[in-house]
Amino acid sequence: MKKLILCFAAACSTWMVSAQVKTNVKHSGNPIFPGWYADPEGVVFNKQYWVYPTFSAPYEQQVFFDAFSSPDLVHWTKHPHIMDTTGVKWAKKAIWAPAIVEKDRKYYLFFGANDIQSDQETGGIGVAVASKPEGPYKDLLGKPLVGKFYNKAQPIDQYVFQDADKQYYLIYGGWRHCNIAKLKGDFTGFIPFPDGQTFHEITPDHYVEGPCMFLKDGKYYFMWSEGGWTGPDYSVAYAIGDSPAGPFKRIGKILQPDPAIANGAGHHSVIHLAKENKWYIIYHRRPLTETAGNSRETCIEELHFDENGRILPVKLTKEGVPAHRIQ
Template sequence: MIALSIPSVAAAQSAPSTAPGANPIIRDKFTADPAPLVVGDRLYLYVGHDEAQRDEMFNMREWLVYSTEDMKHWTDHGPILNVAGFKWAKKDAWASQAIQKNGKFWFYAAVEHDDKHPGKAIAVAVSDTPTGPFVDAKGSALITNDMTPKGTHSWEDIDPTVFTDDDGTTWISWGNRQCYIAKLKPNMIEIDGPITEITPPHFEEGPWLHKRGALYYLTYASLDRSKHRDEKVSYATAPSIKGPWTYRGELTGSGKYSFTIHPGIAEFKGSSYIFLHNAALTIGELNGAIGRRAVTVERLRYNADGTMKPVVQTDAGVSAAPSR
């Protein structure tokens, strides 16, 4: 197991603390769109690999996975899948999430479809282990842009989040500007029933579904375009996965130097965590940018009524002692 850090002046300048658990948690690569998955006594973290050079906006071709037993030391398991593994897709290994079900690991990710279905699409891959290798589970897209005809633009079908409810039913939610939800069939590679729009206030992208106690949570990257330039994280709650969803306000501010932000939430060994990204990392001659982001993590706490306490993004991350 290794603590992911590089002893360069540039990296040290971008992360004031190099203590295990300090942010950013991955320092030798630019990473984004964190998606945690707990399997036994390990937490696996799936991320996109930002490879933009100089003035490029986004250059993402593969997904990576890391794991930890203590939230402070991370093991690099390398790439698990390249966008070329979906032969019907032409580029863009964008945000993803993995889930365990039926003895397998299912990986849902946003890609750019080829010209047969122009626009962004949701792919699904499968593996026998959380570290892959993952292979295309369907041979075609799970969700294409023409399946959400009321949307406003061609990149609305991105950022999948998957969640299995107490009755064993798995749901998928996704979107940009519009937020959608649908049930998955037990085979995990087909939609079962209608696609429903559940767009909460200021929804931009990056939804994340989870449940705690009797409450369902929809956490997402939000943008009030009348007031702000950069995304923040907001959330809504509901008594059922089918709603109604009640807007609860902002959970975090913007990520440092970053237009985008992307939440991923997990409970691990008795504590709750929220993963995010910013653009505060420097590697060599490359500074953080819209297409060169860095994954971070903070502790997540709840109020007695189930609402989440506001999260302050820090350099110390989970290296600092938890506050009471």
């Protein structure tokens, strides 16, 4: 009995210490949640932070998405298998880089699948829909939204941008080419541009993949990843334009590996809290202890601008960002 009481007391003591440590956490830490995850899409739904990443593993194992939610950037809840190949019959492997938007009380998850290498293969960019941020997500079209190569852009790494006039655009592309297209309001297809073309190429210098766009002070900030995703030179650069279609002239890199912190920092997204004018960049990186291509973890830093609106270089940290609840 004495031994049992001592064990119970030790267990209670351990629980209280753990609870106290968790309660006193002031920063997110990096990575923000455990596991190998990449290509994170960060967004805010209902005053909660959400991150939708790629499950970083061999292509044949990439058959689902997990999602993570947090009230404060510190405490994260995992939502496993919000979408998988049972809900998207044509997707077989390499499910990548989710992008998500909320519209009319539904959530639309855009994704790449199958890593197609030619127009003769089935795959590309798909859309799934759910009634809650955590899913489950089901295929909207029963086929890819973009299933072929246009302007030499591989149909992967999709990002959905909503302009000030509420028009949604799909921005995507691998293989060093990037396209933009106007989405229909129900996300089932596209609206041609005035010249009759559906896909306009907006590829800036040194573009590789992973596009992202946001609007700030009337200017369009276009960001992308450069270098090789498995190498140490992966990084993020940007340009500023006067319309979603550019033209975009490369300004320079703002996120790069740090030999003291991590390699392969890239493929990101941006969260803007408009009421507080706070900006965050969510990205993946490879720990210095790892060399495998899929050993990637999801991290977060604050994003800052100078007086001219240029993005300041982002410093990689182990601490991440301070805890913050959305007002």
